[in-house]
Amino acid sequence: xxxxxxxxxxxxxxxxxxxxxxxxxxxxxxxxxxxxxxxxxxxxxxxxxxxxxxxxxxxxxxxxxxxxxxxxxxxxxxxxxxxxxxxxxxxxxxxxxxxxxxxxxxxxxxxxxxxxxxxxxxxxxxxxxxxxxxxxxxxxxxxxxxxxxxxxxxxxxxxxxxxxxxxxxxxxxxxxxxxxxxxxxxxxxxxxxxxxxxxxxxxxxxxxxxxxxxxxxxxxxxxxxxxxxxxxxxxxxxxxxxxxxxxxxxxxxxxxxxxxxxxxxxxxxxxxxxxxxxxxxxxxxxxxxxxxxxxxxxxxxxxxxxxxxxxxxxxxxxxxxxxxxxxxxxxxxxxxxxxxxxxxxxxxxxxxxxxxxxxxxxxxxxxxxxxxxxxxxxxxxxxxxxxxx
Numbered sequence: 001x002x003x004x005x006x007x008x009x010x011x012x013x014x015x016x017x018x019x020x021x022x023x024x025x026x027x028x029x030x031x032x033x034x035x036x037x038x039x040x041x042x043x044x045x046x047x048x049x050x051x052x053x054x055x056x057x058x059x060x061x062x063x064x065x066x067x068x069x070x071x072x073x074x075x076x077x078x079x080x081x082x083x084x085x086x087x088x089x090x091x092x093x094x095x096x097x098x099x100x101x102x103x104x105x106x107x108x109x110x111x112x113x114x115x116x117x118x119x120x121x122x123x124x125x126x127x128x129x130x131x132x133x134x135x136x137x138x139x140x141x142x143x144x145x146x147x148x149x150x151x152x153x154x155x156x157x158x159x160x161x162x163x164x165x166x167x168x169x170x171x172x173x174x175x176x177x178x179x180x181x182x183x184x185x186x187x188x189x190x191x192x193x194x195x196x197x198x199x200x201x202x203x204x205x206x207x208x209x210x211x212x213x214x215x216x217x218x219x220x221x222x223x224x225x226x227x228x229x230x231x232x233x234x235x236x237x238x239x240x241x242x243x244x245x246x247x248x249x250x251x252x253x254x255x256x257x258x259x260x261x262x263x264x265x266x267x268x269x270x271x272x273x274x275x276x277x278x279x280x281x282x283x284x285x286x287x288x289x290x291x292x293x294x295x296x297x298x299x300x301x302x303x304x305x306x307x308x309x310x311x312x313x314x315x316x317x318x319x320x321x322x323x324x325x326x327x328x329x330x331x332x333x334x335x336x337x338x339x340x341x342x343x344x345x346x347x348x349x350x351x352x353x354x355x356x357x358x359x360x361x362x363x364x365x366x367x368x369x370x371x372x373x374x375x376x377x378x379x380x381x382x383x384x385x386x387x388x389x
Contacts, residue, residue, distance in 0.1 A: 004076055006053055008188060015189035018078030019055050020182025021089055022130025023047065025073075025155045027057040028091035030137040032069040035062070036095055037145035041071075047137055049185025050129060060088065068094040080189040083166050084178065087159045093138070096150040101135040103153045108160025109180060114173030114311050125169070125179040126155060133185065155180060172311050183220045195241045200250045202238040211236040213258040213375035216247055218278065222263045225356055230262070232376040245276025248344045248351065258350040260372040261341070265333075265363050266313040268355040272337040276344060290316055290329070293336070297328040317360050330364035338366035 006017045031045040046056045057073040064070070070092040077085030092106070105111065105124025112119050118127045126134075138151045157163075160177035164170065169178060206214060215237045217223050223239070226232045240247035244261065251259045261268070266286060267278050272293075275283035291299075291308045299307070303323055310316040320326040337353055345351040352368035 015079040018076040018187035021180045022182035023185040024089035026133035026137045028073045029134045029153050031059040031071045032091050032093035033138050033141040035069040051184035051186045078187050090156040092154045094152045098150050100150040101138050106154040106156035108157035108177040110174035110177040125174045129183050130180045196243050196246045199240050199247050203250050207254045214256050215260050215376045216240050218263045218267050233378045242279040252349045258372050261353040265355045272333050293329050293332040297325050314357050334364040334366050
């Protein structure tokens, strides 16, 4: 197995990163396509992940027939592997006269049966970033070979059906296997202590450099939303992963003047429900919290029952909008979220939050969020020091 030699320093530890099932799928597809176009199997294929990190993956179980080729890449979870570590991700590629890339899932890849997820009902549970990675790799192989046709790709994970029983996929309405995931293509070590230490180190470094107003997001979705939608500067930004409470504690202890949390509704509604560790193993309560706030806003029994049955917060948004309750429910959630954040932060640090949906945009914000956003506007053309007093 070709292991990724990319490391990050986490506290006092040096930990090795891995790569996602999406990267495995893209690499296997590239390897199979290159065989079809050249007649030669390579031992290793190189792909560039969305994070900008190159991955060299060994091609395993190479097979071919008339008009098709198949191979696998073994999932590398790095120093903190998840349940998919070591699983083989196969790509079966065939040539088509019509340009373009058609992607589907085979054995062990789940299929979406309920609305509100990354892919539509009926589609294979291969998320949008892995689909984009697969298409880009095949298009690059075609360009290098001077091939003008298209490809049909089937991604399979033979161990996926058994692995899915250890995930939330069945509850979410993904049946028959696991999802092919990954927004950056790289798996960063995810031990709880390591992540908390990383956040603490980032906050300490920002404070030491003169930052007094910090922007915090749980993960990539929040980072992307701050940069691409809110057009904020990330010069005083830190990641907290699932550990919102620990990040608030550290920022307050260091002496930050303000703390602005930006995250997806599905993450921050847990904080509104009182959970300061939002990992699914530690807390959920999304549907319970959302339904309670809808009832407080006047939702009837039937709507509450429908909301309680939603698999994701995104699925609940159109139901609330149709009932004319979206704004009051989001305001109610924002108010409770603010109360919980202020209680954790204490009196010395201003704190606020903004929550959003990738599909519906900004959904709500706490009373102080608008004021705190001003601290994170882009620097002037003349430049600006890191200190954002």
